[in-house]
Amino acid sequence: MKAVGTVVAAFGRHYEIELDQGGRLTGFPRGKKSPYACGDRVELTSSGADQARITAHLPRTSLLYRSDEYRQKLIAANATQLVLVVATEPNFSEELLDRALVAAEHDDLGVVIVLNKCDLTDKLSAARAVLAPYQALGYPVVELCARNDVGPLRPFLAGQLSVLVGQSGMGKSTLINTLVPDAAAATREISAALDSGKHTTTHARLYRIDDDSRIIDSPGLQEFGLAHLDRHGIESGFREFRPHLGQCRFRDCHHRAEPDCALKNAVASAQISTRRLGSFLRICG
Numbered sequence: 001m002k003a004v005g006t007v008v009a010a011f012g013r014h015y016e017i018e019l020d021q022g023g024r025l026t027g028f029p030r031g032k033k034s035p036y037a038c039g040d041r042v043e044l045t046s047s048g049a050d051q052a053r054i055t056a057h058l059p060r061t062s063l064l065y066r067s068d069e070y071r072q073k074l075i076a077a078n079a080t081q082l083v084l085v086v087a088t089e090p091n092f093s094e095e096l097l098d099r100a101l102v103a104a105e106h107d108d109l110g111v112v113i114v115l116n117k118c119d120l121t122d123k124l125s126a127a128r129a130v131l132a133p134y135q136a137l138g139y140p141v142v143e144l145c146a147r148n149d150v151g152p153l154r155p156f157l158a159g160q161l162s163v164l165v166g167q168s169g170m171g172k173s174t175l176i177n178t179l180v181p182d183a184a185a186a187t188r189e190i191s192a193a194l195d196s197g198k199h200t201t202t203h204a205r206l207y208r209i210d211d212d213s214r215i216i217d218s219p220g221l222q223e224f225g226l227a228h229l230d231r232h233g234i235e236s237g238f239r240e241f242r243p244h245l246g247q248c249r250f251r252d253c254h255h256r257a258e259p260d261c262a263l264k265n266a267v268a269s270a271q272i273s274t275r276r277l278g279s280f281l282r283i284c285g
Contacts (some may be wrong), residue, residue, distance in 0.1 A: 001045070002043065002044065002045050002055075002242065003019050003020070003021065003043070003044050003045075003046070003048075003052065004019070004020050004021055004041065004042070004043050004044070004058070005017040005018050005019040005025075005027075005041075005042060005044060006020075006022070006039065006041055006042075006206065007027070007038055007039060007040040007041075007042060007077075007206075008016050008037050008038065008205060008206040009038060009202055009203060009204065009205045009206070010034075010036060010037060010038050010074075010204060011203055012034065012185055013028065013029065013034045013092065014027065014028055015025050015028075015029075015036055015054070017026045017042065017044065017052070017054075018206075022237070025044075025050045025051060025052050025139075026050060026051050026052070027042065027044055027051075027052050027053070027054045027071060028051070028052070028053055028054065029053075029054050030054065030055065032055060033058065036054070036057065036074075036077075037063065037065070037073075037074035037075065037076055037077040037204070037208050038074075038076050038077065038203075038204035038205065038218075039076045039077040039078045039079055039108065039161060039163075039206055039216055040057065040058075040060065040077040041057075041058035041059075041060075041077075041078065042054045042055075042056065042057055043055050043056035043058065044056060048234040055197040060077050060078055061071060062077065062078055062079055062080070062107045062108065063076075063077050063078075064076045064077075064079055064082065064103060064104070064107055064109065064163055064165075065098075065103075065228070066103065066221070066223075066224045066225045066226070067225045067226070067227040067228045068227050068228050072231075073225075074217065075163060075165065075204060075216075075218050075238060076163040076204060076216045078161060079109060079161050079162065079216060080109065080160045080161050080162070081104075081109050081110035081111065081112060081156075081160050081161075081162050081163075081216075082100065082103075082104040082109045082110070082111050082112075082162070082165060083111075083112045083113075083114055083153075083157075083161055083162045083163065083164050083165070084097060084100055084101070084112070084113045084114065084165055084166060085114045085116055085164055085165070085166035085170045085171060085172050085175065086088075086093075086113065086114070086115055086116070086131070086166060086167075086169055086170055087115070087116040087127070087169070087170045088115070088116075088117045088118060088120040088123040088124055088126075088127045088129070089117060089118040089120060089123055090167075090169045090170075092130075092167055092170065092261040092282065093167065093222075094130060094275070094279065095224070095279055095282060095283070096132070096167060096221070096223065096224050097113075098238075098276070098279045098280075099223075099224035099225075099226055099283060100165055100224050101134075101139070101180060101232055101238075102226060102229070102237030102238065102283070103224065103226065103237070105236070105237040105238075105239060106229060106233060106236070106237050110160070111139050111140075112139075112142060112153070112156045113131060113134060113139050113140065113141045113142070114141075114142050114144065114153060114160075114175070115127055115128070115131060115141055115142065115143045115144070115174065116144060116145065116146050116170055116171040116174075117146075117171060118143045118144060118145050119145040119148070126257070128186050129143065133275070133276070137239060137240055138239070139157065142156060145176055146171045146174040146175040146178050147171075147178070149178075150175060150178045150179055151171050153175075153179075154179075156178075157209060157213050157215060158212070159212050159213060159269065160213060160214075161206075161214045161215075161216070162213075162214070162215045162216070163204075163215070163216040163218060164176070164215060164216065164217050164218060165218055165221070165224075166220065166221075167220055167221060167222060168220030168221075168222070170220070170234070172217055172218075172220065173217065174209060176215070176217045179207070179209055180207045180208070180209060180215075181252065182221065183207055183217075183229065185210065185229065185267065190261070203219065204216055204217065204218045204219065205217050223228075226283060230231055230273050231254070233283050233285055234284060235280070238280055240266075240271070240272050241263060241266075244262040244263055244265075244266050244271075244272070246262075247260070247262035248260065248262045248263070249260050255277065255280070255281065255285070256281065262279060264277070
């Protein structure tokens with residue numbers, strides 16, 4: 001029997017696959033490579049009860065992944081938007097936020113930033129201040145308390161295949177549990193001593209919210225490597241840089257000590273924030 005389906009969870013060299021005609025089974029790749037990500041579309045041939053061999057990898061429309069100098073970590077395939085989850089506590093990394101935004105921009109994904117745990121009102125103003133520059137760049141910021149009400153986010157998810165990304169402890173699993181009540185995603189309390197959450201999701205999983213909206217929950221992360229992008233790719237991932245790229249005196253300007261640097265001139269005229277240029281320079285190393 002041949003079939004077509006969507007990878008809804010990846011566990012090393014075996015995959016949970018939702019078939020187009022209904023039902024689920026476990027799929028295994030041919031050969032030693034496991035190149036599939038949650039959200040991938042594949043063709044299969046049955047190899048036993050509830051098992052199948054993956055025989056073809058259908059074309060992707062997008063692939064979100066992170067990388068360092070040694071390896072790549074696939075996050076989600078065929079997503080249409082990135083939902084970046086941060087919270088009033090624990091503290092979240094602005095550089096990680098910038099890195100994830102670069103990856104989304106590079107793959108032409110829409111972006112929504114979710115500020116969770118807004119019931120912690122004593123820390124809300126500080127979190128809003130950190131996110132205000134992103135709103136000014138046109139990134140929507142949705143405020144909510146995932147334990148109580150995710151209504152503000154629902155309009156942004158309609159008709160999308162969204163992928164949730166964020167540090168551990170931001171409340172992604174709680175958000176999934178509220179959006180998809182039968183998801184049974186595990187949640188754990190924050191480790192106050194480390195000011196970071198305990199990892200609760202160990203692999204990406206795709207959930208259906210309704211007939212035309214799906215969402216992929218991904219493991220919490222503390223870094224987002226961009227080793228697969230060169231400096232020019234990272235530059236273009238900062239959307240406010242784009243009008244100024246190619247305007248420097250030197251074609252290979254690194255935007256550090258070079259004279260007549262268009263990005264530094266834009267910082268001086270408040271068109272680019274000092275913090276964002278600094279983030280770019282740290283990412284490039």
